[in-house]
């Protein structure tokens with residue numbers, strides 16, 4: 001199993017990695033894989049969104065993401081300021097340019113939110129169909145959006161699911177750890193840190209790349225997103241009338257600097273405001289880095305910013321160590337459980353992000369591998385059972401504040417772990433398996449369908 005730091009941290013757009021980024025990637029892949037002989041006789045394209053993508057797709061802008069993918073756009077390049085114009089153009093022409101041909105696609109009719117409950121390979125399934133002149137299906141492709149912007153066909157998903165827990169990597173990287181136990185054993189045998197092992201794996205997988213430049217680019221993209229969020233005010237889109245708060249809170253915090261006003265716990269407001277700035281940008285459909293998802297994108301940047309601004313020994317190498325360590329933990333969680341709210345609830349999104357941030361901070365502050373594993377476990381353990389119930393299907397309530405709270409748990413977890421020697425009761429692998437089982441037991445109402453929890457009680461109010 002090898003999951004690059006650049007797969008875990010992908011530059012994309014908001015508001016959701018599974019419901020926006022994944023569907024955009026899937027639509028583009030559908031076009032890329034359409035055989036020429038089918039394109040030659042194609043008359044119309046039709047897309048069905050199933051399960052969670054149907055129930056919360058409107059609020060997560062899944063329809064708009066599919067349109068953009070069908071227009072050939074990709075998440076890390078599309079200009080957020082041009083999206084409205086691109087979609088208006090498609091609504092006007094009702095045609096897609098595919099293989100030098102114009103094929104009919106009416107956004108109002110040919111994108112179908114399909115609420116029928118059926119047996120699916122994954123809660124986030126999409127069917128892309130190419131139809132002939134008499135509406136006969138020429139070909140169809142099914143893709144699942146499996147969290148963090150990753151997509152897979154049902155067959156690819158089967159292969160992933162069948163991979164044994166301790167599967168050795170076939171790509172041959174020097175430290176092929178698929179779980180925390182193996183990671184710790186490898187680190188102990190080699191006398192190396194988690195970040196070192198991750199770095200070696202990345203260099204092996206992509207020998208020509210400038211890894212540090214790539215890591216710095218990720219941090220810069222996170223920081224730019226945060227700065228945009230801190231500078232904007234007004235209402236977020238979607239109809240809930242949720243106000244952006246980060247800018248106002250940030251201004252107040254800055255005004256308090258140097259005065260004798262702040263309490264010691266004000267540091268938590270700094271953590272919170274950084275996370276909220278990122279998640280407000282995400283909710284507005286801005287440029288965001290998945291970390292490991294869009295809904296949970298605020299936790300890791302906020303904790304890095306905390307590290308840089310509030311920890312004396314902070315340096316650029318520490319930020320790189322943070323990102324590499326966090327990616328190692330995120331890869332283990334994704335491999336053995338899930339980072340998708342539609343699969344396991346918010347414990348897999350904000351819980352995973354908090355565990356990754358706790359591990360990253362602990363590593364950047366000089367923690368041992370055992371302390372890092374302990375930090376990740378503490379943070380994840382105390383998100384277990386957390387449901388996903390976004391009000392109105394929008395990634396706003398509870399998501400924005402939830403990221404702020406995720407940062408506090410991450411810093412607390414790292415700090416507690418650093419005060420111990422790494423020995424602890426629940427191994428990280430057990431905690432990840434508990435999260436997976438809890439996700440399986442969780443009612444679908446609490447897995448990004450907006451059919452339970454806050455999503456229902458707020459609508460009833």
Ligand code: SF4
Pocket residue numbers: 295296340341342345346349350387388389390394395396398399402448
């Ligand atoms: S509640 Fe959590 S998992 Fe659900 S959309 Fe919000 S951030 Fe994502």
